[in-house]
Amino acid sequence: MNAIQSQLKALHDAGKPVLGCFPLYPPLELIHSLGIAPAVLWGFKPYFPQVPLADKHLQNYACSVGRYLVEFVLQDAGETLDGLLMYNACDTLRNLPEIIGRGLAKDAALPLHTFHVPAVSMERRGAREYLKDRLDGLIAWLEAAFSVKFDPDAFEKSVNLYAEMRGLMQKAQKFAGEGKALFSELAELCGKLNFMLVEDQIAALQDFCGACEQKTPAPAGSRVAISGILPPPPEILKAMEGAGLTIVGADLANMHRAWAYSPTPSKDPAAYYADFYENHFPCTTLLPTADRRLPALESMLEDCRAGAWIFAGEKFCEHEYFELPYVEKALKAKGIGVLSLEFSLGDEQNLGSMKTRIEAFAEMIEK
Amino acid sequence: MAQFVKTDAGKRLTRLITNGYMDNIVKAQQGAFVVWIAIIVPAEIFAGFDNVIYCVPESHSALCAGKGVGVSLCEKAENLGYSMDLCSYARIDMGCHFNQGADSPAGGLPKPDLLVSNNNNCTLLAKWFDVYHREWDIPHFILDIPFCYQPQKQRDMEYIVSQFQDLIQTVEKLSGQKFNPEKMAQAWENSVEAAKHWRRFLAAAKNKPSGITAFDSFVQMAPTLTMRGTPELAEHYRFLADETEARVDQGIVPAPNEKYRLLWDNIAPWHQLRKMSSRLGALDANIIAASYTYCIGSLEGSLDPLEFASLSPLEGMARVQNFTICPHGLQLRGQAMKQAIEEMDIDGVVFASNRSCKVYSLMQMDQQRYVQEELGVPTVMIDVDHADERKYSEETAFVRLEALLESIDEARR
Ligand code: SF4
Numbered sequence: 001m002n003a004i005q006s007q008l009k010a011l012h013d014a015g016k017p018v019l020g021c022f023p024l025y026p027p028l029e030l031i032h033s034l035g036i037a038p039a040v041l042w043g044f045k046p047y048f049p050q051v052p053l054a055d056k057h058l059q060n061y062a063c064s065v066g067r068y069l070v071e072f073v074l075q076d077a078g079e080t081l082d083g084l085l086m087y088n089a090c091d092t093l094r095n096l097p098e099i100i101g102r103g104l105a106k107d108a109a110l111p112l113h114t115f116h117v118p119a120v121s122m123e124r125r126g127a128r129e130y131l132k133d134r135l136d137g138l139i140a141w142l143e144a145a146f147s148v149k150f151d152p153d154a155f156e157k158s159v160n161l162y163a164e165m166r167g168l169m170q171k172a173q174k175f176a177g178e179g180k181a182l183f184s185e186l187a188e189l190c191g192k193l194n195f196m197l198v199e200d201q202i203a204a205l206q207d208f209c210g211a212c213e214q215k216t217p218a219p220a221g222s223r224v225a226i227s228g229i230l231p232p233p234p235e236i237l238k239a240m241e242g243a244g245l246t247i248v249g250a251d252l253a254n255m256h257r258a259w260a261y262s263p264t265p266s267k268d269p270a271a272y273y274a275d276f277y278e279n280h281f282p283c284t285t286l287l288p289t290a291d292r293r294l295p296a297l298e299s300m301l302e303d304c305r306a307g308a309w310i311f312a313g314e315k316f317c318e319h320e321y322f323e324l325p326y327v328e329k330a331l332k333a334k335g336i337g338v339l340s341l342e343f344s345l346g347d348e349q350n351l352g353s354m355k356t357r358i359e360a361f362a363e364m365i366e367k
Numbered sequence: 368m369a370q371f372v373k374t375d376a377g378k379r380l381t382r383l384i385t386n387g388y389m390d391n392i393v394k395a396q397q398g399a400f401v402v403w404i405a406i407i408v409p410a411e412i413f414a415g416f417d418n419v420i421y422c423v424p425e426s427h428s429a430l431c432a433g434k435g436v437g438v439s440l441c442e443k444a445e446n447l448g449y450s451m452d453l454c455s456y457a458r459i460d461m462g463c464h465f466n467q468g469a470d471s472p473a474g475g476l477p478k479p480d481l482l483v484s485n486n487n488n489c490t491l492l493a494k495w496f497d498v499y500h501r502e503w504d505i506p507h508f509i510l511d512i513p514f515c516y517q518p519q520k521q522r523d524m525e526y527i528v529s530q531f532q533d534l535i536q537t538v539e540k541l542s543g544q545k546f547n548p549e550k551m552a553q554a555w556e557n558s559v560e561a562a563k564h565w566r567r568f569l570a571a572a573k574n575k576p577s578g579i580t581a582f583d584s585f586v587q588m589a590p591t592l593t594m595r596g597t598p599e600l601a602e603h604y605r606f607l608a609d610e611t612e613a614r615v616d617q618g619i620v621p622a623p624n625e626k627y628r629l630l631w632d633n634i635a636p637w638h639q640l641r642k643m644s645s646r647l648g649a650l651d652a653n654i655i656a657a658s659y660t661y662c663i664g665s666l667e668g669s670l671d672p673l674e675f676a677s678l679s680p681l682e683g684m685a686r687v688q689n690f691t692i693c694p695h696g697l698q699l700r701g702q703a704m705k706q707a708i709e710e711m712d713i714d715g716v717v718f719a720s721n722r723s724c725k726v727y728s729l730m731q732m733d734q735q736r737y738v739q740e741e742l743g744v745p746t747v748m749i750d751v752d753h754a755d756e757r758k759y760s761e762e763t764a765f766v767r768l769e770a771l772l773e774s775i776d777e778a779r780r
């Protein structure tokens with residue numbers, strides 16, 4: 001059993017049903033409010049050098065996030081997960097529920113729900129009502145599958161906990177930017193938090209921030225922001241830091257993109273999630289945020305005074321790659337140094353050349 | 368030997384397609400409001416306006432690939448920084464239109480006034496149209512169409528209809544033209560009529576030997592995308608079906624020595640149509656049907672003809688939003704494929720694994736297992752990018768295809 005499974009098993013054994021949620025931005029608050037532990041199914045790279053079970057179901061041109069997800073769920077086979085929730089974040093993910101269903105042995109079948117988030121602005125005709133219907137359906141499914149009951153007060157409480165957690169995340173990133181923590185440490189922590197209850201996330205972040213407060217800032221290197229779906233592998237982050245780069249902004253789907261916005265607290269899931277998806281920090285996977293994406297990224301770079309930008313591309317992620325040429329061009333035009341890296345499953349052999357490119361980039365932007 | 372025989376319907380098609388592209392260029396020059404759409408966007412809506420025309424970049428990319436300029440256009444997009452892993456339709460299109468229609472056999476598409484995409488075939492398409500939205504500062508209207516794991520639900524249909532109404536208002540506002548629902552209803556009738564004849568054409572594959580090849584259907588499907596809603600489309604498909612039935616009656620078939628009846632799963636290999644069909648023909652094999660074209664004129668998960676009597680035109684158009692393979696799930700795909708295998712007496716299935724089109728391809732390994740193990744039909748998987756020839760090896764593909772024919776022989780012993 002790997003470290004993630006152990007974390008989840010502890011929750012499961014403590015009597016909490018664990019709901020494996022497909023990335024990227026599932027309705028965590030709602031799930032938590034029903035006494036279910038949500039775990040977003042990503043960040044598995046360090047635990048699976050290979051994905052033999054997923055390889056029986058997916059061609060090798062699926063992104064690594066999808067392949068790791070399938071591997072995890074099939075290996076786990078219901079040992080720690082009690083159910084699965086998928087939403088339509090991208091083309092790859094929407095193909096997976098039935099594949100997983102077929103991959104799991106009949107006696108390990110998991111309850112699975114698919115949830116459609118409107119991929120248009122909530123201001124568009126019918127979008128809010130449709131989202132509300134989907135949420136009602138999700139609540140009904142959760143209630144039936146886990147014998148729980150929705151409670152608006154509990155929902156609001158969960159909303160507030162998540163808002164507190166996001167605030168702490170932002171604080172922690174700020175400390176990393178000030179040189180009071182390494183970004184690689186924060187990224188590692190984030191990977192672990194994903195498989196904890198929000199209450200424990202808050203406690204862990206308070207500890208992290210508390211420790212940062214005691215520290216004197218390390219001398220700052222060249223200030224860099226990073227974009228992508230997930231942080232690069234730990235050895236690459238360490239190579240960046242070793243080359244004198246200070247990662248001051250994390251426009252990553254599991255970091256800043258997920259924490260930057262907290263909706264107005266509410267007891268009503270429909271109102272809350274309409275706000276959540278409409279005003280979310282722009283992400284390449286959230287179609288209605290497309291027009292806000294470059295301005296948001298530029299102002300993030302400005303706020304964290306980053307003079308350089310690293311794109312950590314997830315190979316085969318079309319959402320990210322359609323935007324790359326445009327973003328690169330716009331940032332270069334502003335005099336921002338740009339480095340584009342690509343990560344995929346089994347890219348260990350490329351890490352050496354990547355490190356060389358990072359060192360060259362660090363030297364270039366320092367001049 | 369299966370081969371391309373230019374039938375009268377084939378000659379007619381060439382004229383229709385050429386005229387269609389030319390007409391669009393001329394009408395745009397004369398001030399028509401130009402909409403670029405994703406293939407399943409209900410084109411019949413635009414027929415409700417006096418002077419709105421639509422163009423279909425995906426279809427244009429297929430044309431470019433078929434005419435042999437796919438790779439050079441892909442490279443143009445890659446030189447602009449677009450990853451080689453992006454769908455080759457998108458790369459061809461961007462390579463073409465960021466170079467003023469360069470290399471297009473149709474002279475490119477007239478610049479759009481509005482982009483209309485949807486996320487049901489793929490979300491990628493919305494990202495692709497967003498590129499133009501940013502570069503050319505043109506409005507982009509996205510239709511949000513829920514994916515179907517089960518047949519489309521009534522609530523989903525209502526949601527889609529409400530978005531169509533929104534689209535109509537958007538076009539009215541941007542074009543300054545008034546929408547006429549009766550004209551749209553007539554266009555919808557034309558589409559339903561065309562679909563009826565299309566299914567009659569496809570039914571020729573049930574004949575032994577088959578009256579058509581899947582390659583015929585690949586070529587003939589083009590106006591379904593670019594001329595939907597027109598009386599000319601209905602008339603063309605009536606002509607095509609009549610001619611095909613007459614040829615079958617006269618014993619004129621593309622592969623008289625047909626020994627292997629195969630089914631193709633994925634988008635057409637546009638750059639290989641002639642080569643692949645004649646090389647298979649030399650082996651007495653005929654790909655007689657394809658999931659890519661047998662879905663036209665039916666609903667997700669079935670090959671049965673469309674039945675719309677109880678639906679309004681907008682509801683009917685909403686109801687067909689999931690008919691192509693990509694917007695529906697494995698169970699439904701399996702259901703339709705089973706029906707196809709049974710109705711057409713298929714001997715083997717060719718799964719064309721297509722790096723460009725993940726939405727089509729990333730269920731194929733399970734679908735293949737289902738067909739092979741549960742339906743007991745031999746299968747093979749080959750790598751084919753539908754429009755980027757660099758990602759295809761003819762020799763490797765044929766080694767596998769020949770192995771499939773051997774396993775069919777084996778199963779027959
Ligand atoms: S990395 Fe991209 S393609 Fe892969 S699951 Fe995430 S959003 Fe989808």
Ligand code: SF4
Pocket residue numbers: 425454455456457488489491492634693723724725726727
């Ligand atoms: S990915 Fe597939 S469905 Fe999407 S545009 Fe390309 S070929 Fe069409």
